[in-house]
Structures are given as structure tokens and as C-alpha cells.
Amino acid sequence: MKNKKYIQGLGIMVMLLFLTSCQDWLDIEEPDHKLVSSEVFDTEETAKAAMQGIYNQLYQAGFSAGWLGSTTVLGGLSSDNLELINTTTLDLLQFQQHNLQPDNPYNETLWGSAYNMIYMVNSLLDGLENSTKITPEIAQRLEGEAKFVRAFTYFYLQNLYGEVPLVLTTDYEHNATIEVSSTTAIEEQILADLVVATSQLGGSYLTGERTQINAYTAKALLARVHLYLENWELAEQYSAEVIAASGTYSLSTDLNEVFLANSQEAIWQLSPLGAGTTTTHTNEGSVFIINPILPSLSYVKLSEGLLNSMEAQDLRKINWIGYHEGLGVHHAYKYKIQNATGEAAEYSMVLRLAEQYLIRSEARIRQNNLTGGIADLDHIKARAGLPLLSVSNPGISQEALLEELFIERRKELFTEWGHRWLDLKRTDRAQGALAPASPDWEATDIKYPIPAEELLSNPNLYQNPGY
Template sequence: MLHFGCEDLVSIDVPTNKLVRSQVFDSEQTAISALTGIYNQLYLSAFSNGSWNSISVVSGLSSDNIQNINTSNLDRMEFQEHQINPENSYNLELWSSAYNIIYMTNACLEGLYNSEKIAPDLAIQLEGEARFVRAFTYFNLVNLYGSVPLILTTNYERNALAEKSSVEIVYQQIIDDLEFSSEVLNPSYRTGERITANKFAATALLARVYLYNEEWQMAEMLSTEVINESSTYQILDSLNTVFLANSREAIWQISPIGGGGIATNTNDGNIFVIDPVFSFFASIQLREGLVNTFQEEDKRLANWIGYNESLNAYFAHKYKIRTSSDFPIIEYSMVLRLAEQYLIRAEARVYQGKLSEAQNDLNVIRERADLLPFEAQSETMLLDELFIQRQKELFTEWGHRWLDLKRSKRAQSVFGSDPLWDSGDLLYPIPTQELIKNPNLTQNDGY
């Protein structure tokens, strides 16, 4: 497994563990291993590993979905209170781990471009996967921080002094990478497991990108492509099977095997599930305000939300396994899944005036939860219900609620009564350590 420390990106001197591309890409097997190392690193990287300082946790705390049980951890409390200090260590790890992944994908791409020993079909496949991972990482960075440096090379001197690129430029690179990936990747998964990117993983993420950029027609078209791939993907009736490894609702997942240790549980399960015996270890709980929005008959309440009596705390129970060292691995961390594509298409259709079709998509999600079909009286009512269902369906997954509140301009209505809230809190601060290392970086407004 390839690994680069968080300091590699900003180091002007060539690190001692620099990837020697002429060696790593001297055979097809080593090239495949290099990309496998990137997937494995996603399970170790702070922003993507589902653990304490992952997007799922810190952006969940920033939203109205989860809160700290243990309030003594000041770094996590700063996310919950929207008072993030630029020196916050969680924020630094979020930023630096994402750029570490970007460095690895750039090194992989340069190795592929310069190698003459890899069959063209395999080289284009690996390039598509690497560009997908890079686009995925930049998508998270640009939505959490706004304008960020767009690093597309392993050139240390250039990277160390890179200025911010505008949100529009970063998004264009994301689109370029994903369009390439969706064109060259196969519909099948290269390893047979849903832990590598395929055509539909790229298409699904691209649908989200176009949704965020309010290009409704493209978002509808691309989400439809994924939804129509019914031979591979389906909405599962049993909610307790959704987050299993290689479930038919999964479009892309991250495997715990990337951790390299004996644990075979997801970090998501370990963080969110409150152990019935050792509950004193718990640090995160669901907000009662979220739990109270679920109707009694909603299957998500019974299947995806647990309750610990000793703490009087509700917890996310999408993942059932808190700790495990057993094989085969039962659960993988979910990154992209089919339910989101229905919600993407529903929203895109609302903004195109296709209210009946949008309502049908929304009701796929509601009816799976055993709720009666929703009948909208207006576009506003349908949009309101759509964002309610996005919160209920996607809670504790990848900061969806936080990003939804930001992009829909609903954050003020949710947090406006909090005296600590300020509109500048919508973006996380650039870490102080990065500003010190790179004099060309500027801090986000409000910090």
C-alpha cells in the first residue's frame, strides 16, 4: 500500500518516501497496486474514514443531525457551535488528508502517463478511477472550504506556493475528471466488489455535481442513467441490508480492509453505535430534534435509529456492527447509493416544473420507509418535503445535511436563533498551519 504523509503536499524538498514512478509503474500489477493503495488510504484518511474527524462526523456536528455527548473535546465542540478556530486540529486533518489523497492520485496519473509497460485498456481504466477519486476529493474540499488550491501535479515547489482557485474553476476540473471517468470506465466493477469506481459511480457523483451547480437538466439526465441500471442497482425493501458490503443499493463503498489491521468493522459503526454495555465510551448522539421528526410508522425510525437507556441517547444504527475482527467483512462504508439518485432527480425535476414526476421519485423513498405517498399542493411544499426526506434518509452520511442547508440557503432559518451563528460560518477556515507554510494562501472571510 502506498502512503504519503500529510506534510508531503507542502514540502518543497522531495520527501524521502517520494513515489518513484519508473519503479512503481514498471508492470501492470504494480500499477494496479498503486491504485489499490489509494482506495486503501481513503479508509485511513481523516476526511473519508468515517471516524472522529471525518466529514460524516464533523459536518454532522455542524448540521442539526448529531451532537456531542462528551463536551470536553474542544475541537469537536467547535464544529457543533460553529466557532471553529483556524488552529483546530480536526480541521487541519480534514484539509491535509484530502490533499494527501489528491497528491497520491496525481502521482498515479503521472506514472500512468509516463509508463510504456501498461496495456492501453488497463491504463485508461486506472486513469478513470484515479480521476474519479480526485474529483470526489475536490468536491468535498470545495463544498467545505469554498475556493481552494487546485493541485494537479506532484511538483513540490509549485504546490507549496499554490494560490486558491475559484469555486467555478475547481468545479470545472471536477466535471472534466468525472466526464472522463464516466466515458472510459466499465459498467462492471474491476474487482467484482463495489469498492472501486465504475462508470455509474462517476455518473452518480456527476449528477450530484450538476445538482449543486443548479444545472437541473443534466442532473436529471445523469441520475436517470444510474436509476435505469436496474440490473445492478435497486432500492432495497429491507433497510437493514442497505449498508451491507456490496449491497445492491451501493454504488460505491470503502472497505475496512484498507485499515490494514485486524478490525473488520466500519469506523462509522464504531463511532455512531452506542454499545449497550460500554455506553460510557460513547461520544456522539443523534439530536432529539431529528429523531422527533420521524413518524412512528417510518421504518427508518425502527431500523436506522437506536436508543441507549443508560445515556438516554439516540444513536445512528445504519451500521449494525460496532467492533469486529471476523471475515468475511459484513459491512462497508457507504459513499454513494441509489436512494440519493432518486432524491437528486426529484429535486432537479421540481426546478424544471416536472412536479408529478418529482413527486413520484420522492415517493419511492417515502414508500420504502412505509410512509403514505406525498401529494404536493405546490412547488414550495414539494421542495420542503424533499429536503425533509433528504435529512431523514441521508443523516450521518457524508455531511449531506450540512451541505444541503448551505446550498439551499436554509442554514439561516435553522441556526439563525443561535447567538453564535454567523453567515461566515458556512465555510470552514483554512488551517493556520497551511497559511504559515504557504504565503499565497488567504483565509476565508470571518476568521
């Protein structure tokens, strides 16, 4: 692994505390710049601050920030949901045209920021293990939160790149030459970390903010992971447990409230306060809304294919899609605020209840429980103002119902965490959906290339096929 650029040894923990000191989440004094790793875990407050620093960094890290180099934007360009407004942005155009080069800087940042996050998590876990000053209750909760973040990060690394190094320590010499792990080994580690998170975290948000991970956050990701693994019963089980927590989560009846800070639909969000600046708008609002004064500063638009998939009366089309007359393009409008200071009105959504209904619907359909699958899908359709399948087509076949589900996933989850890209990959539909409009499409494009710098730094890594 190339760690000189992304890993700064002991200084990482100091940086985490510094990031936290810029925020109002914890009332602790700014840490001394000479703070050593052991002192980070001398008190419960500083240990909690280190975990808050990880949350803050998630809002800034390339793969998770929601900005141009994020999974959200790059995955959207790789699928058929997003297109560039200006095709002279060549590094981004490579994602859209499926002509991605290993030295692409966005690809390098995607990979590097994810492994930087994993190193931070491993540093925190090391500190917790070696500390004698933290109560078991607090230590277990912090361990659960940290392991969730590691599982979450590896979920994206594996689904974007395939077999990748499984880094579980902070040993630089070991990590510098680590080999890739099998898909099975990575999946097992993701599941193991999430099981720890579910068992060690409670179901409440202790701070009152849905920016903190709880047991339901872990169950929501477990539901998605098992869906991807085609463990239909477990996918149904975990999504059902989240849906059943009706006292905590519910589908927002007003689509314009879904992405507000701490909305009832939010299972996990990232706060823009994590940026440590005076701005309080989300990165998604900044990148997707076309700049009304300087539209040339905007990069992406929604594809005609996505727009055409949505009926005129679909409330998502009405409320979640905007139009810029000057450029004549449509843009995502899930987030309504492009620039703001003061109190943060919107948080970046990571996991939300609507996806859990879609997961359970698919899991039920795959098990031939078509009635149950229709019922879950109708929750999403009802909110969108569309005819219910239970009324319009209750005798729909399993194959047709699955296709209906995939269409609803596209319409519901566009511009969120690359869902469309990952859906096309996991269901083997990428070739059919993308090849007709992409002359450079090859079957091997379903995986991103291992960054060129990583291959130069670590002789035990090998490039993905096709690159």
C-alpha cells in the first residue's frame, strides 16, 4: 500500500482531535499539538472525540464526501443517471465513457481516501484495545461505531474494485506490501464487523443527532450486504427489523423533508459541520444544483434516460428534480440548499428507510413472496403519488415485478451513493444498460482499475483485468 500520501502515523490521531476541536459536538478544550496516541485514550471524552473526528473526516474524505470525487458522483457517471455538462473535464469524462485510466486522479483519491479512513479506524481500535482508562461500556460502543465505519468503507472498496487488500492493523511495514484478499475474506470481515456493531450499539441516538451510528444503522447495512450476497432471508430479516422500529423511523410524507437534518427517514447522515468551516450546506447541494449566477461552475446533469423513466405525475420528478433554463438541463434537487452559513438545515444522507423497503421487497420477491414484495414496493409508490401495484397489477409475474423493483430503485435512489451503478453490476445488467450508449464499454469495466501509484508502491498488488 502507498501510505506516505495518506497515512501519517501517530499524527492521524492528533488530526482527528483537531478536527473535533473545531466543532461544537463535544465541550472539550483544544488538544495540545504534542498529544501522543496513548493520551488520546486517557479519558472517555478524548476517546469519544477521536470517534467524532472519524465522523468529521467521513464528510471530507473523497469517497464519502458527496463532492466530485465521491462514490455518489463517480458512480452516477459510471451508470446511466448522470452526465457531464461540459465534456472537457477529461478526468471525469473517463468515468462516463467507461475509458477509465489507472492514473486517473479521481480514481486515486477514491481509493486513497477509503484506505485513509480504514487506517484511522484501525488506529482508534488499537487505542481502545490498549487503554485502561475507559469503561467497558464506552469502549464497546466506540468499537462498534468504528467497526461499522470499517465495514461500510470496505463495502464500497470491494464493490468498486473487487479484490482489495484487507488492512486490519496500523503496521506500516506489513501494510506496505500486503496482498489482496479474496472476495470471500472481505465479505466475512464486513459481516463480522457489522455483527459486532449490532451487538455493541443500542438503538437510540445518544446525542440526538442521526449523525451517530446505532444498532439500526448496522442492521440497515447488514440488510444491504446480505441482499448483495443473495442471502434473501437475512436481507429480509434485517430490513424488517429496521422497518419495525416505527417509533424511530418513518417515511417522510413530504418529499422535501427527506433530506433535512435528522429527518424521520434518516438512519444515518453526515453533518456538513464536519468540514470545519463556516459553510453549512451539504456537498451534494453544492455539486448537483446548477449555479444560478455562474452555471459554468457546475459539472453534472441528470441523464435523459433517468428523466424518461419517471412519469410526469411522479412526485419525485416534481420535487427532486430541478431545471436550469439557461443551460437547458435538469439537475438533482433532493438537497435544496447550494450555499449556506449558520445552522445546518440539511445533512448528507447515507442510509434511509426507503432503501430498507426496497431491500425487503426484493428479498421477498426473490423468495417468491410476491404479495409481500408488492406491499413493500407500494409504500414507495404511494409516497411518489403513483398507482399501487396491489390495485393496478396484483397478478404481476415474478420477473416483471423484479423489473418494476429495479425501476423504482433507480427513481428513488438516484444521486445517492452510486446505487444505480452497483445495482447494474450486482444484477448483471450493466452490459445491456450501458453498452448501447457507450462505444468504449467492455465487460471488464464493471470494476475500477487499481490506481497506478498503488501498483508502483506495492509489488504484491495486481491490476484488474482490462486495464
